[in-house]
Structure formats: C-alpha cells, structure tokens
C-alpha cells in the first residue's frame with residue numbers, strides 16, 4: 155500500500171543551482187530544451203507517444219526550481235493517475251535534490267480534494283468530508299428513491315446514478331435538469347437529483363464528480379479564494395491534456411488566469427476517454443484559447459524500435475481527424491512485429507504464456523518487462539489461468555482493488571464514521587455489521603425519525619431515547635453503537651491513527667467476525683484488514699499531516715494503476731489503463747472484429763476512430779517487442795463464437811509484421827503466407843521459432859548510447875512463482891441507460907431508456923444510425939451487457 159506524499163505548505167526556496175540546471179538540460183534534445191526554457195506564457199507540447207512529453211514536463215519543473223524562476227510552492231502539476239504523480243515527484247527530486255516541499259503534484263481529483271480540505275468550509279463542507287465511491291452514492295440514491303417513492307420499476311438506482319453523474323459532468327444543475335428531463339427514467343432522475351445532492355451535503359460527503367465541480371463553485375462564489383490560488387501558483391502543468399473534461403479545463407483556466415503560465419502536454423491521437431466526457435477540443439483549440447501560446451512539437455521517439463513506430467504510424471494514419479505530427483527515431487529497426495493467431499482464447503493465453511517464458515529464459519527479460527493488454531476486463535481470465543498454471547508471477551491492474559474489497563470497506567466505514575459521523579452511507583453499512591441487534595425495522599424507524607425532524611441518521615441515533623416507536627432493547631442496541639463510535643471519535647484527537655484503527659476494528663467485532671469460521675477466504679480477509687492497519691501505520695510514519703481524515707481522503711482517490719506494482723511480475727491490464735506507460739514487451743490480445751474494435755464502436759466513425767486511437771496507444775507502449783494476437787473463436791456469454799480477425803490487422807503496414815511462424819502477413823486474402831514453406835498456417839504454430847530471437851537485446855552500451863535512452867531491460871536471476879490472487883468479478887450488471895448491449899439480430903447498441911420491470915420491462919436501445927432506436931421487451935430480447 156502506498157500513500158501520496160504530503161508536502162508542507164511553507165514557502166521554501168532553493169538557491170539557483172547551475173550544476174543541476176546543466177544536468178536537467180543535458181538530458182534533453184534541442185526541441186525538448188526549447189519547451190523547458192519557454193517559461194513565460196502558455197505552452198503546449200503536442201507530440202506523439204514516446205517523444206518525451208512527460209519527461210519534458212518533469213524536467214521543466216526541475217528547471218524552474220533549479221534556476222530559481224519558481225519556488226516549490228509556486229508550482230502545481232496535474233497528472234492522470236497517482237502513480238504518474240509519484241513518478242514525477244520522484245524524478246524532480248532526483249534532478250534538484252530534496253527541496254521540493256510545497257510543490258503540488260497529483261491527480262486533478264486528489265489536488266482539488268486538497269483545495270476543498272483547505273477552503274471547502276466556505277461552501278459548507280468541513281475539512282473531514284467523506285469521499286463517496288460509486289457504491290456509496292448508489293446506497294444514497296436507493297435510500298432517496300425509497301423516501302420519495304420513486305419506483306425501481308422504471309429505472310434502477312444505477313441508471314439514476316449514471317444520469318445524475320452525466321448531468322453533473324455537463325454542469326447541469328438539479329433545477330435545470332428538471333426542466334429538460336424527458337422520459338420516465340430522466341423524470342425519476344430529476345426527482346432524485348436534488349435529494350441526492352442534499353443528502354450528500356448533509357452527510358458532509360462528495361462524490362467523484364463533486365471533487366471537480368465544488369472547487370469551481372468555490373472559485374465562483376469566493377473570488378478571493380480563487381485569487382489566492384491564482385497568485386500562489388505561478389506555474390500550472392497538465393500531463394495527458396487530451397483526456398481532460400470540461401470541468402478540468404475550467405479549473406486549469408481558472409488557476410492559470412493570473413500568471414498565464416499554463417503548460418499542457420498531450421497527444422490528440424491518444425485521446426481515448428471521450429466516452430467518459432473527455433473533450434478533445436480542449437487540446438485542439440488550445441492555440442485559440444490562448445492566442446499567445448508557444449507550441450512545441452517533439453518529433454524524436456525514444457521509446458520504441460523503428461518497426462514498432464512504422465506500425466504505429468500505419469495505425470493512426472487511417473484516422474481522419476488529427477493534428478499533423480511527425481515521429482522518427484534513431485533506435486534500431488528492431489524485431490518484426492509478431493502476429494499470433496490462435497484457435498481459441500485458451501490457446502491464445504497459452505501462446506502468450508509461452509512467449510513470455512521463452513523471452514524470460516532465453517533473453518533474460520524480467521517478468522516486470524512484460525505487459526499484456528486487452529480491450530475488456532473479462533479477457534484477463536484465461537490469460538491469468540495460463541500464467542498461474544506455469545507459475546509465472548503476474549498482477550492484474552484494475553481487478554478488485556484492495557480498497558474496494560468488502561472487508562476493507564467495512565473496516566474503512568468504521569474509520570470514516572469516527573471522522574465524520576454524519577456520513578450516512580457508512581452508518582448504513584456497519585450499523586448492524588457485525589450483527590448487534592439493530593435490525594431492518596429499527597433502522598427504518600431511525601431513518602423515519604431523522605426524516606421527520608430533518609436530522610441526519612447520526613443525529614437521530616444521538617436522540618434514540620426520544621424515538622417512541624423503538625423498543626427498549628432496540629434503543630439499547632443503538633445506544634451501544636453510538637457509544638462505540640463516539641468513544642473513538644473523541645479519542646481521534648489524541649490517539650495515533652493506526653492505534654485507533656486497530657482498536658475500533660477489534661472492538662467493533664470485525665476481526666472476530668472474520669475468524670469465526672476458519673475458511674481460507676476469511677483468513678485472507680482477516681489478513682487484508684491487518685494489512686490495512688499496517689498501511690495506516692506507514693502513513694502515520696511518513697506523512698506531515700498524519701490524521702485519519704487525510705488518510706481516508708487519499709485512499710478514496712487511489713486509481714486502479716496505483717495498486718502495488720513494484721514487484722517483478724507480468725502486468726495484465728486494459729488498453730485504457732496502459733496510457734502513459736512503457737514496457738519492453740507488449741502483447742495486444744483479442745484483435746478480433748466485434749471485440750477490438752467493439753462491435754458497437756465499429757458502427758460510428760467517431761467511435762471507430764477512438765478504438766483505433768486505443769490500438770495506437772496500446773502498440774506504442776512497446777519498446778522492443780510487440781505481439782498482436784487474435785483467436786479464431788472465443789467464448790462469450792455462454793457461447794463459443796467464431797471470430798474473424800480485426801480490421802485493424804488489415805490496415806497495418808504489413809512490411810513490418812511477420813506471423814509468429816516467420817511468414818509474411820497477407821492482408822488481401824486474410825490469411826498468411828509463410829516465408830519458410832510457403833503455406834503453413836500459423837495457427838499450427840506451437841513452439842518457439844529460433845530465428846525469431848536471433849537479435850540480441852540492446853543494452854546501455856549498445857545502440858542505446860547513440861540516443862541516450864536509458865534502456866530499462868533488467869536481467870534477472872530469479873523469479874518467484876505463482877500468480878497473485880485476483881478476485882475476479884464477472885459483473886453481470888443491469889440493463890440501464892448508458893450501458894452497451896448486444897442483440898443477436900441488431901448487433902451492438904446503447905441503452906437509452908428502460909421502462910417497467912420484470913416480465914414487462916422494455917428498453918429503448920440505439921443500434922447505430924442504420925438501425926436507429928428499437929424498443930425491445932427485455933424478456934424476449936435477451937440482451938447481453940457488454941460494457
């Protein structure tokens with residue numbers, strides 16, 4: 155478990171350090187240097203993958219510090235994941251030494267959570283506010299649906315949640331939403347939206363959307379607060395700018411308004427989050443928004459071999475809409491890109507595992523050098539199985555993260571309650587877990603009492619004596635729960651957070667609950683809870699502000715990339731999660747029509763282009779070896795489907811691709827020629843081709859020296875066996891507006907609206923412009939959820 159380093163706020167300054175300055179600039183090429191030295195006014199670095207955008211941004215920050223142009227507290231850098239933030243922070247420290255205290259490097263969400271911690275009181279949030287994840291919000295929505303008699307017949311809580319989040323992201327207020335809502339689902343959402351917002355406020359809680367929207371509200375209502383931050387941050391930096399949404403754009407603009415020193419880096423060709431509200435026009439119109447902007451284009455790629463780049467280029471040039479960019483490299487041509495064809499997903503997994511094992515043994519690549527990328531989470535399972543079978547260590551990014559595990563959420567709920575007792579969602583989670591005689595009826599009566607008098611649930615609990623509808627036994631049970639929470643809440647001031655956690659978890663009965671029966675699962679859960687406590691202890695030891703509330707807010711913002719990943723293991727993740735990362739060996743699996751691109755996405759040009767950008771992102775993660783894999787059949791939703799290979803494979807530059815058996819890729823005939831025997835089908839390929847690995851990997855003294863790229867291939871001596879346990883969630887999900895589904899006749903579609911329930915439920919589904927909207931009876935339509 156890791157924490158985000160917290161920096162003290164006092165302004166410190168570093169004396170100009172000419173040696174550091176030289177070091178910083180020496181590590182860059184001419185163009186990159188130009189970008190680093192352009193310290194006045196808005197700057198956009200727009201360039202292809204692996205051209206050193208992130209590196210340039212990092213060096214720019216170091217340069218500002220080393221030259222004394224900025225003090226650490228005058229710099230803020232916003233990244234897409236906490237992991238990226240951590241790396242950036244570490245690299246800056248490496249370049250300029252330890253004096254970076256006061257500098258802010260973090261994700262948008264964690265940075266603005268911090269702003270709210272400092273100034274949220276001005277808009278009615280205390281600094282101990284809770285951050286609700288989707289689970290917590292859904293609980294609140296359910297509760298409000300109950301209270302307001304909104305039937306779940308028309309739309310599920312999750313459907314309403316999607317609609318509300320959508321509205322919030324478009325900055326549509328509850329009032330405005332009510333006036334534009336159409337159809338039953340939206341009408342229901344319009345009813346719940348204001349109640350949901352009120353309940354969150356009352357609980358002193360924010361959902362993820364709020365973390366970006368509330369700061370805008372704060373800045374809007376309190377210009378003095380905005381001015382404080384504007385004045386403070388002389389330099390604002392944003393990585394992966396192509397994936398910012400409207401709220402993030404507004405925040406960036408606001409912050410940079412005083413000094414006008416906004417530096418953004420990005421690549422429009424790598425924009426892959428439009429489906430989540432990212433707005434590519436932010437990057438496309440930067441020069442219009444900031445007319446005196448300096449634009450720097452980086453063209454030299456340091457990451458990948460020539461062949462990988464040639465392949466990447468051939469992928470992206472199929473797209474129409476993009477800014478002009480060049481990319482070249484001094485790196486070797488490298489290996490051919492290998493096309494792997496398999497009979498089934500199981501066969502595919504086995505081949506991938508063999509390749510990994512072979513490169514590991516023959517080339518001495520370490521397990522951490524491999525990444526397997528895929529389009530949908532469900533694809534990880536067969537690959538996991540193959541790796542586990544052969545004792546290849548691996549990790550799945552985006553499986554059930556540590557902090558989402560039930561036992562951890564239960565323990566955290568107690569901790570969150572101590573910090574913020576008005577946090578209703580958490581009370582509901584643990585008021586009767588472990589069981590303590592506060593049944594559903596009692597909980598309902600408490601809630602009714604709260605509703606009637608305008609109290610929070612906690613306030614009702616505090617007045618349990620006055621609730622006539624409760625029996626004495628129920629009152630006593632509630633009272634001892636109240637006592638438990640109140641006791642630790644008052645201890646929180648004086649007691650170290652880890653001890654506090656240890657004690658309440660024990661006293662609440664969580665540990666004994668998990669030891670009740672001695673199943674392996676429970677033992678594992680018990681250990682997880684112990685891990686949590688030691689994580690808190692680490693946090694207390696390393697943080698400048700070791701309070702429980704800061705710990706809780708930070709872990710609420712951990713993203714799937716932030717899980718422990720330092721061990722030497724193969725990484726499995728979705729293509730989306732791979733953004734910004736690089737690996738010596740990359741597999742892109744499941745390159746089949748209907749899967750990648752997803753069938754639904756293939757219907758609309760815009761969606762198809764986003765899928766293609768995703769392929770581009772995936773391919774450009776590779777440094778040395780790239781494998782493109784597809785299977786002739788795949789088991790999906792209970793059926794074995796015959797697959798054809800992805801159109802993407804027919805678009806790529808075949809000159810740089812060989813089949814795994816060594817043959818050339820024959821795109822026209824949609825089959826392969828083999829250079830060796832003129833006709834062998836690569837699906838029979840089952841072993842390791844000795845010619846394939848004839849090339850020795852470059853090391854630091856080889857061609858790497860010519861371009862200065864630090865090769866990261868690590869030779870390893872030893873590997874530990876066994877995959878990490880992964881909790882795999884098939885996630886059947888529900889048919890709700892916004893969900894992608896598949897219909898046997900109409901293909902892939904997107905649910906627009908759902909009405910009725912059970913036998914009578916119908917859904918309106920949009921199947922692309924050819925077919926349009928269809929109203930389907932769910933009972934007969936047998937829709938499959940695909941995302």
Ligand SMILES: Nc1ncnc2c1ncn2[C@@H]1O[C@H](COP(=O)(O)OP(=O)(O)OP(=O)(O)O)[C@@H](O)[C@H]1O
Pocket residue numbers: 181182183186201202203204205206207208209210421424456457733734735736861862863864
């Ligand atoms: N001038 C340079 N000298 C040596 N290595 C470099 C140089 N510039 C970049 N690199 C290396 O090239 C690799 C890619 O750089 P970086 O990750 O910054 O690229 P990027 O443009 O941010 O890529 P992406 O678009 O995928 O995020 C890194 O390993 C980086 O250290």
Ligand SMILES: [Mg+2]
Pocket residue numbers: 207208209734
């Ligand atoms: Mg980058």
